[in-house]
Amino acid sequence: MSLTLLITMLLGFAFSISIAVSIGGSAMLGLALFDADKLILAPKEMFTAIDKFPLAAIPFFILAGNLMETGGISRRLVDFAKSLVGGVQGGLPMTCVLTCMIFAAVSGSSVATTFAIGAILIPALIQHGYPKNYAAALQATSAELGVIIPPSIPMILFGVSAEVSIGELFIAGFGPGLLIGGVLMLFVHLYCRYKGWGLKDGDGRLTPGVATVKAGWALLMPVIILGGIYGGIFTPTEASVVAVAYALVVGLFIHQELTLADLLPVFKKSVISSAVIMFIIANAGLFAFLITRAGIPEAIGAWLTEILKSPGWFLFGVNAALFVIGMFIETSAAIIVLAPILVPVARHFGVDPVHFGTIMVVNLALGMITPPFGVNLFAACTVAKISLDQIVKYLVPFVLVVLGCLMVITYVPVISLGLRDLVYAPAAVAPSIAPAPAIGPQ
Numbered sequence: 001m002s003l004t005l006l007i008t009m010l011l012g013f014a015f016s017i018s019i020a021v022s023i024g025g026s027a028m029l030g031l032a033l034f035d036a037d038k039l040i041l042a043p044k045e046m047f048t049a050i051d052k053f054p055l056a057a058i059p060f061f062i063l064a065g066n067l068m069e070t071g072g073i074s075r076r077l078v079d080f081a082k083s084l085v086g087g088v089q090g091g092l093p094m095t096c097v098l099t100c101m102i103f104a105a106v107s108g109s110s111v112a113t114t115f116a117i118g119a120i121l122i123p124a125l126i127q128h129g130y131p132k133n134y135a136a137a138l139q140a141t142s143a144e145l146g147v148i149i150p151p152s153i154p155m156i157l158f159g160v161s162a163e164v165s166i167g168e169l170f171i172a173g174f175g176p177g178l179l180i181g182g183v184l185m186l187f188v189h190l191y192c193r194y195k196g197w198g199l200k201d202g203d204g205r206l207t208p209g210v211a212t213v214k215a216g217w218a219l220l221m222p223v224i225i226l227g228g229i230y231g232g233i234f235t236p237t238e239a240s241v242v243a244v245a246y247a248l249v250v251g252l253f254i255h256q257e258l259t260l261a262d263l264l265p266v267f268k269k270s271v272i273s274s275a276v277i278m279f280i281i282a283n284a285g286l287f288a289f290l291i292t293r294a295g296i297p298e299a300i301g302a303w304l305t306e307i308l309k310s311p312g313w314f315l316f317g318v319n320a321a322l323f324v325i326g327m328f329i330e331t332s333a334a335i336i337v338l339a340p341i342l343v344p345v346a347r348h349f350g351v352d353p354v355h356f357g358t359i360m361v362v363n364l365a366l367g368m369i370t371p372p373f374g375v376n377l378f379a380a381c382t383v384a385k386i387s388l389d390q391i392v393k394y395l396v397p398f399v400l401v402v403l404g405c406l407m408v409i410t411y412v413p414v415i416s417l418g419l420r421d422l423v424y425a426p427a428a429v430a431p432s433i434a435p436a437p438a439i440g441p442q
Contacts, residue, residue, distance in 0.1 A: 005026045005291065023337075030290060054166055055160060057237040058156065060240030061107060062273050064106060066269055067244065067258065068103070068107065069115065069116035072257035074103065074116040074117060077219075080099075080102075080212060081095045087201075094185045096121045100143050100146065100181075101181045110144050110376055111143070111375055133386055134394040136384035137398060138394075140380035140391070141399075142184065144366070144376060151239065155169040155173060158360060165354070167236060169357050172355070172420045175409075176362050225242060228242060281332060281336055284332070312411070319363055319407075323403075326366055327370045331367055331368060335364065354416065369395065370399060377391060
């Protein structure tokens, strides 16, 4: 059955059948061919996969991001970021990165970040003389911070799949997110100086004081959401509802850029996006159930343990595999299928599961900006109105920069775990996992 599942799934990918249908169809075919009496288990396992309270956060964070885009919050965040970094050469691309970092702190979705910020900044970059394909590549790359900086939908999925604290995963994402964002801003600044771009990026920017006042309500949003989570006022799932309520109040009554007529299209867009993710989760849950029942996780774990003799080589091998997998499989599906398989092996090697979760999310986030199935690429190309092949030239350097950051995050665990260990009492850390030292291939 295992071979049938794998071949059928890969054939589905090869023929461009949707990820969810490829995964779910291979699972159904495997059951029908080898154990037809157990087909009744399919709907049960699919329902079980999505019948988890933390997953309720996904549709609400998606809705909050769409409300922010329509209600004027996104534009004010752009003005605020531009007031801080827009005065230097290459300041507008740096503004793109910084705005995505701030927007990520409330949206949880890279695709939502791409559309919300890209709709404003891609035209602005083109107007300031930047090539259209560079603007799209920059936006797609910056938006991946939406799934690294908390709250993060992939982190919620990892926490549910691997039974790891979502709160710890969220706070562990700050270090990697700030590292990648900072390095990206430095890179685009130096690259623009090299190319001679962005000499007039500071034109029309507000002073930091004025921009802060105008963006005050928008900037307060991540403070309320993240402060409430870590202050113990509400759970990450409850925080998603608070984010929706806050975005509604600010958009309707304070900024008054969100009207009642806008709500129906926003709700429709959010429902479609949420349904797609939930359908993927349901099908991936059935697939994961079957491969677990077939003993594949244990077999892979034993093989990895035998082949990769040290934590460093294990992490190197996992990163290489995830980078390739992320090119072809949607992030949510990859996490749901692979997390239950890989986390026990990571524990065996003494790798903290929270650290491993950040590695997995950062790595698979790269899949969002790598062809042929990078969702951020399609979103950015849609906004910029260009084809995918036009973006590749400027995309490669960004991918290499994020890969370099991934290696640092992988082998310097304190970047992920330092803040987690400060915020959470030692008792919150799994007793079987010692604080991880800096790890390298041995």
